[in-house]
Amino acid sequence: MMDKLKTVKILKFHPEKCDGSLACERACSQVHFKTDEGGDKSAIRILKNGNSYKMHVCDQRGLCLDMCPVGALNRKKNGIVWLDKDICIGCQACVGFCPIGAMRKSDARIEPFKCISCGACVRACPNGALELIEVKIDDIKKVVYHKQGTE
Amino acid sequence: MAEGQIPIEEYETGNTKHKWDLKKLKFAHRVIFEYNYKKGEIKRGYANRTLYLNLTKKEIKEKPVTEDMKKKFTGGRGFGLKLMWASIKSSTRWNSDENELLITTGPLCGTTQYPGSGKSLCLTISPSTDIICDSNVGGFFGPYLKFAGFDAIEIQGKAKQDVVIVVDGEKGKISVETAPLEETNSHLINEQLTHMYASENTDKSRQKVSVVSAGKGAEHSYWGCLNFSFYDIRRKLPRMKQAGRGGLGTVLRDKKIKAIVTKIEKFDGVSNNPADPIALAKVGTKLHREIRDLDRHQCNMRAVGTVHLVEIMDEYDLLPTENYRFGSFPKASKIYSPKFFKHFTKIIPDGCWHGCTMACAKTVDGFTVMTGPYKGQKTTVDGPEYETVACCSNMSLWDPLWVLEFNFYCDTYGLDTISTGTAIAFYMEMYEYGILNKERCDGLELCFGNGEAVMEFMHRIAQGNKGEFTKIAAKGARRVKDWLIKNAWGTPQLIEDCGMESKGLEYSEYVTKESLAMQGGYGLTLKGPQHDEAWLIFMDMVNNAIPTFEDKAEALHYFPMWRTWFGLNGLCKLPWNDVEPANNAETDEPSKVPEHTQNYVEYQNAITGWNVDKEELILQSERCYNWQRAMNVWLGRGRRKDDWIPYRSMGPVTEMEYLSRKDRYDKQLVEKLGHSEKEVEKMKIKEKIELLYDYRQAQYQKLADAVYYRRGWTPNGIPTPQKMKQLGMDDPKMLKLLQDKINEDEKAGLNVWGGKYGKGEKPPNIHLKYWEKW
Known part of the structure; x- marks a missing residue:
């Protein structure tokens, strides 16, 4: 019952405010790889979408949780889906199975990485195009197991 | 049953919980001989040495793996063949002192990025065929053996009393210890030894141990298989995969080995030290995505494993029923995959090695055993797989619960389901013709469809029953043919034609009459x-x-x-x-799956650095x-x-x-x-x-x-x-x-x-x- 009340912070994007300068990506790669390269080393990606931009990032639904053979993926107390890279054995199952491609893999190391809703990108954006909003986990989480056949 | 996003600690299998006095079991161990080795590093998929043990001579040594050996034999089964050639004689038989039991790995074994990369290859001179039998098996043992430092383990000679062999990759030590008190049947001994040798009392620690064992059935038949464990942190027990064919478990028990244990200190995604980890992750991820998108429309392995084949084989007249007399049967729909899907525990992942997203290793948890020594207990059944289901169809058993019962006891007794099922189906046909009867079968009514008689026969094998039929029948179809012919029961040609064995080994489960x-x-x-x-x-x-x-x-x-x-x-x-890739049918040679063949080229190159x-x-x-x-x-x-x-x-x-x-x-x-x-x-x-x-x-x-x-x-x-x-x-x-x-x-x-x-x-x-x- 407690689960029903549990919430998690996820990123919300306001494309109309984005100028495509990718300060968010640089801040993110700083968090994960201590570099401001952004790009492949950032968990958040801002992509051109016609004349505008779109955000590509983990939405904390947790479809990957049941994929991990060693239990390196867990939902933390604050609701976010967390990859413990000391436990991770680099199999890429979560990377391959993420339906939106938000579990990322950089060439820098074998273990993948993902958005942890830390807010570094939100703070880095000069235009306020990103914000963290709170949603109920129960509303977003999904049961992963494939039903038999194509149902 | 648990389904989706349950914290790992909270999974509940409904199994009987065992409590072992591990201290007492361990205290009874006595180290007979041991060997310390320098832990090495894996280079591009090879540990570059193999481990040799001689139980008769109490000797342990390392053998180097040379570049020439890699070039000629690649690894895995190839290494096994090379090592056997140097160690056995042309007169060696399964129970000769110099016969060897080999468990080998291979350069790509232990990779986590590409599905299906945790197989061990086991070799020995088979009691059924008198020639080399090789068997490919999942579970953690092979990868762990390599990460503990060895491309293969080669065991020659026989111990005088029951022993366990421990390859401790944490301490860099091999020891051969007496093990008088442990259970023999695999579902129990694997659990005992996993707990005993885990460094800490945690699931993560237990996941770093793998056990190979064979049960009581392997001692008294030629159908002995090896059970390779892999600890499941969700179910909190060691599950197992079988090196089934050819009596490897029979040889293990003949050498008085109760179990082989290997444990590792740590491993990660690059423990094989691949030449090109980036290329490796790319090709692996590509396959993961294919499985994600296509499996449910193709084989449905992730949902039901290989059992999806039952209905296909039945439709094409290929599902062996009543000892391969027919390829389909009106009752077969009772054992189609949806019937097992109902029983399977629906949690992920079910790979027998980390990173295998094909995940065909299904289980039924909390199955209540119906007969024999574990009657009434709740247990995990690993499987069934297609072959096991089809064995039951071959014996005309059409109840999924009897399939599970047969599967459970075959596994824990260390009996190969394929050989056991195919041979019993033959005995049943002989029973139908009156060539065998109740008296000749030690009182068993071994007619088609009699699941109780099948189970009773298996329990008798495990008990070492001395009945003439039980003793001979447990050696397989070939020996029974000889026995029937010797007694002039039935016409020799009918007996030879019906018994589905070649070279002394029983057939696996496909009807081949029209192909x-x-x-x-x-x-x-x-x-x-x-x-x-x-x-x-x-x-x-x-x-x-x-x-x-x-x-x-x-x-x-x-x-x-x-x-x-x-x-x-x-x-x-x-x-x-x-x-298969979505466009496979349009390629030049769809049956070879060209894109996947190319994956393997890239995969081997990425690990070994070859070209x-x-x-x-x-x-x-x-x-x-x-x-x-x-x-x-x-x-x-x-x-x-x-x-x-x-x-x-x-x-x-x-x-x-x-x-x-x-x-x-x-x-x-x-x-x-x-x-x-x-x-x-x-x-x-x-x-x-x-x-x-x-x-x-x-x-x-x-x-x-x-x-x-x-x-x-x-x-x-x-x-x-x-x-x-x-x-x-x-x-x-x-x-x-x-x-x-x-x-x-x-x-x-x-x-x-x-x-x-x-x-x-x-x-x-x-x-x-x-x-x-x-």
């Missing part, structure tokens, strides 16, 4: 009738894609070589063609395949006469079988044998059966001719020294032995084609010594 190529896929094999060399039924029978002898021979060259390759590298075959192409992969296999055939020749088998198959696998043995598919057979008498419809109408069934019999036997011999020729063997099936040299296998002792055997055949007049060629037909080559000009 000549698949008859060769079972008969023209190294270890015996097992579908791991080739599965050509659809290609041959359904799609008619390989109509000529030459076509079939090409398929019986390529596919056995290709599939051998998985065993050289420590891989599983399933991710190759049990999921091979797909032709080189086949060459790697051809070297080892021919080497193994040559060793079979050395061991006294491996010629045309040894590639004999029972007629049940070729065509209808009995009138009932003929009548059950009368239209089909009548049509063949017209279309293939050239009789007129009127003639056929007048013929008696017996006559028609005989005509088909002669025709199909002759076809098989012609197929063997074509295949031997394609493989570069003599007309009697011996690999030629010229072929071996071409492949770079220049061991002088082996070349000489082959030449000697060929000379022997020459003298005995055996160096001739087996088929009788009529007008307009010709043998593969008019020169019987065609290879001498190479």
Whole structure:
């Protein structure tokens, strides 16, 4: 019952405010790889979408949780889906199975990485195009197991 | 049952919880001998040494892996063959002191990025066949053995009392310890030893231990399998996979080994130290995505594992029922995959090695055992897989619960489900004909469909029952044939035709009557009738894609070589063609799955740093395949006469079988044998059966001719020294032995084609010594 009340912070994007300068990506790669390269080393990606931009990032639904053979993926107390890279054995199952491609893999190391809703990108954006909003986990989480056949 | 996003700690299986006095068990251990070794590093997939133990001489040593050895034998099963060649004699039999049990890994084994990369390859001289049997098995043992420092473990000699062998990769120590108090049956001993040897009392620590064992059944039969454990952190118990075929577990127990344990300190995604981890992750992720998107529309492995085959085989008349008499059965829908899906625990992941997203290793948790020593207990059943279900169909058992019961006891007793099921199905048919009866079966009513009698028979095997039938029947179909014939019970030809064994090994579960190529896929094999060399039924029978002898021979060259390759590298075959790229059907050679073949080229290069192409992969296999055939020749088998198959696998043995598919057979008498419809109408069934019999036997011999020729063997099936040299296998002792055997055949007049060629037909080559000009 407690689960029903549990919430998690996820990123919300306001494309109309984005100028495509990718300060968010640089801040993110700083968090994960201590570099401001952004790009492949950032968990958040801002992509051109016609004349505008779109955000590509983990939405904390947790479809990957049941994929991990060693239990390196867990939902933390604050609701976010967390990859413990000391436990991770680099199999890429979560990377391959993420339906939106938000579990990322950089060439820098074998273990993948993902958005942890830390807010570094939100703070880095000069235009306020990103914000963290709170949603109920129960509303977003999904049961992963494939039903038999194509149902 | 738990389904989706449950924290790992909270999974509940409903199994009986065991409490062990581990201190007492451990206290009873006495170290007999031990060996400290320097922990090494894996370089590009190789530990670069193998481990040798001699239980008789109490000796442990390391053997180096040379570059030459890698070049010729690649790894895995290839290494096993090389090591055996150096250690056994041509007179070695399964229970000889010098017989070896080998567990090998392979350079790609232990990779986590590419699905199906945790296989161990086990080899020994089989009690069933007297030649080498190799078996490919999942579980954590192989990868852990390598990460503990060894590409293979080679065990020779016998202990005087029950021992466990511990390869401790944490401390760098091998020890052989007495183990008097542990259970023998696998589901229990695997649990005991996993808990005993885990460094800490946590699931993560237990996941770093893997156990190989065989149960009580393996002690008293020729069907002993090896159970390889893999600890499941969700179910909180060691599950297991079986190295089933050929009696490896029988050899383990003959050596008085209760279990082999390996543990590691740590491992991660690059423990193989691949040459190119980036390329490796890319090719692996590509396959993960394919499985994600396509599996549910193709094989549905992630939901039901290999059981999805049951309904397909039934539909195509290939599901063996009542000892392969029929290929489909009205009751078969009772054991279709949805019936098992209902029982399977629906949590992910179910791979038998980390990172295998094909995840075919399904389980039923909380199954209540119905008979025998564990009656009433709740347990996890690993499986069933297709073969096990089809064994039950072969015994005419149509209740999923009896399938689970059979599966559970086969596993924990260490009995190979395939051999056990196929052999019992044969006994049941003999029972139906009165050749066996209650009295001759030690009081068992072993008729088709009697699940209770099947289980009672298995319990008796495990107890070491001394009844004449139990003792002989536990040695398999071949020995029972001999026994029946010796007692003059039934006609020898009927007995030989019905019992589905070749080379002494029982068949696996496909009806091959209408596919000549698949008859060769079972008969023209190294270890015996097992579908791991080739599965050509659809290609041959359904799609008619390989109509000529030459076509079939090409398929019986390529596919056995290709599939051998998985065993050289420590891989599983399933991710190759049990999921296919969406555009596979449009490629030049869909049956080879060209894109996946290319994946494997990239994969091997990414690990080893080599620069091979797909032709080189086949060459790697051809070297080892021919080497193994040559060793079979050395061991006294491996010629045309040894590639004999029972007629049940070729065509209808009995009138009932003929009548059950009368239209089909009548049509063949017209279309293939050239009789007129009127003639056929007048013929008696017996006559028609005989005509088909002669025709199909002759076809098989012609197929063997074509295949031997394609493989570069003599007309009697011996690999030629010229072929071996071409492949770079220049061991002088082996070349000489082959030449000697060929000379022997020459003298005995055996160096001739087996088929009788009529007008307009010709043998593969008019020169019987065609290879001498190479």
